[in-house]
Amino acid sequence: MLFSDRRDAGRILAGRLAGYAHRPDVIVLALPRGGVPVASEVARALGAPLDVFLVRKLGFPGNEEFAMGAIASGGVRVLNEPALARYGVPRQAVESVAAAEERELTRRERTYRGDLPGLELRDRTVIVVDDGLATGFSMRAAVTALRSLGPRRIVVAVPVGPMDTVEELRGLADEVVCAATPEPFYAVGRFYEIFDQTTDGEVKDILARARRPETAAAGVGRGYS
Numbered sequence: 001m002l003f004s005d006r007r008d009a010g011r012i013l014a015g016r017l018a019g020y021a022h023r024p025d026v027i028v029l030a031l032p033r034g035g036v037p038v039a040s041e042v043a044r045a046l047g048a049p050l051d052v053f054l055v056r057k058l059g060f061p062g063n064e065e066f067a068m069g070a071i072a073s074g075g076v077r078v079l080n081e082p083a084l085a086r087y088g089v090p091r092q093a094v095e096s097v098a099a100a101e102e103r104e105l106t107r108r109e110r111t112y113r114g115d116l117p118g119l120e121l122r123d124r125t126v127i128v129v130d131d132g133l134a135t136g137f138s139m140r141a142a143v144t145a146l147r148s149l150g151p152r153r154i155v156v157a158v159p160v161g162p163m164d165t166v167e168e169l170r171g172l173a174d175e176v177v178c179a180a181t182p183e184p185f186y187a188v189g190r191f192y193e194i195f196d197q198t199t200d201g202e203v204k205d206i207l208a209r210a211r212r213p214e215t216a217a218a219g220v221g222r223g224y225s
Helices: 006-016 035-046 081-086 091-113 137-147 163-170 200-210
Strands: 026-030 050-052 055-060 063-072 076-079 125-129 153-160 175-180
Touching: 006 035, 006 153, 006 175, 026 035, 035 050, 035 125, 035 153, 035 200, 050 091, 050 200, 055 091, 055 137, 063 081, 063 091, 063 137, 076 137, 091 200, 125 137, 137 153, 137 163, 163 175
Parallel strands: 026 050, 026 125, 125 153, 153 175
Antiparallel strands: 055 063, 063 076
């Protein structure tokens, strides 16, 4: 195992991002839910604000762990067109899955961000954090959606992922920081000793701590205008 848990992974990842520490233009965005405890440690180490950016994987009907694409805030959709064609997935099935995931994305946006205004990212350096990469579709959707918000630089940061996915993302993001690219790569959870499901409650607690006035004064939590 490479990491004891997500917080351990976040501390290790933060060491690879030290060049972004204490810069006023930097914001750390977590992909909920698993990316939030990782990003919390990164934001703490960098003295940067922490917030979330919502993305939902679109799983194949009957095999939800296999991604046929992803959606992100702002109506962005990225599809695995070759796989859809190979397995003959009808568009109606894609739309059905996408509609269900849109509802969950909306629920999580409301749960995690409440009445906070939208993210203000223009001319900022955005570090997008997840607990790992597999197919990379969720991260691709996130980067595509974030581009429309006008950041100066997008940095993808993850503790672990397969090299081919990392290389694909380098074509989309300005920088990709991946602490480990083990081969063979089976699944993100294989590289954690503890890989429990992160709950809505844990996400809300982490974000609430980051948004406290004393924490925000230190640079963590000002992820919104």
